[in-house]
Amino acid sequence: MIKAAIFDFDGLILDTETAWFDAYREVLHNQFQFDLPLEEFVKCVGSDDTVLFSYLQKELDYQLNTGSIRNEARKLHSQYVSDAKAREGVVDYLRDAKNEGLTVSLATSSTTKWATTHLTNLNLLSYFDFLVTQDMVKRVKPAPDIFLKTLEKLDLEAHEAVVFEDSLNGLVAAQEVKLPTVIIPNPVTAALPFENYHLKLNSMTDMSLHEILKSLNK
Structure with a gap:
């Protein structure tokens, strides 16, 4: 589950x-x-x-x-x-995650200051229960440290969480920890050779979070 x-x-x-x-x-x-x-x-x-x-x-x-x-x-x-908006469907996924009773965590290779500044500007910071950033680990992605620290904070096993990633380095890090991963590339990462993911979507509007959870909880 x-x-x-x-x-x-x-x-x-x-x-x-x-x-x-x-x-x-x-x-x-x-x-x-x-x-x-x-x-x-x-x-x-x-x-x-x-x-x-x-x-x-x-x-x-x-x-x-x-x-x-x-x-x-x-x-x-x-x-x-400076005036960029969150990617399409992001707000819906975060809102639906809270409505589904999920704990929500950020896991980023960026700094805490960088992440909190932008999440605040986007009015999204309040959706997150935990932030795990490069400041908290020795190695960033593709090393698994950030996801290991995230699971430690969540007090969960890998099969009890789902990761949303856009990069190959992120996918490699998640695979090291055996975290089921949904890939949603951006224009820069769209052509990367992603393999062994749970799902790959063009946008978060392609499939609802509820449908993703249903596919994982079978």
Whole structure:
């Protein structure tokens, strides 16, 4: 029986990932006339930017001022998401989760400050019973630490929760813990080779949360 719903944040609740891609692409084009391929950027989605900067270091072949690149991208990103709304169906899923009596947790590779700021701006923070962020673990996704910490806080076994994810790194982390996972990609992650998930939807409007729970509770 499913007792909890666990939601990723970036790219799933708010499409910050497309905004990050656009921001980094613009900064790298302006500073280096470099065209950032989506297939390289997407490797860091759901995790941190370590893989991205390792790739850029090799491609650009000289010492990068990573702090400067991050700061410029962050400024652009803030502009891009300042008026962004939650993805379609998010509010319905959160409301329905509470109505179904589920405990609701966030499990994100982002910081607590980042998640709480955006959830507050979206008027969604009150739906969450727990927030588990990068500040609480040693390793972010695709390592399983965030989901292990989430299950610890929920005091549940993996089969008693369902995870909603948009990234391959998130799916890999959930699979390590054997958490049933519903994949809902965003435009940046849509082409990733997702495998061994419970369901994959184009949008949360494709299937109600009640229908998902019914499929898991058979």
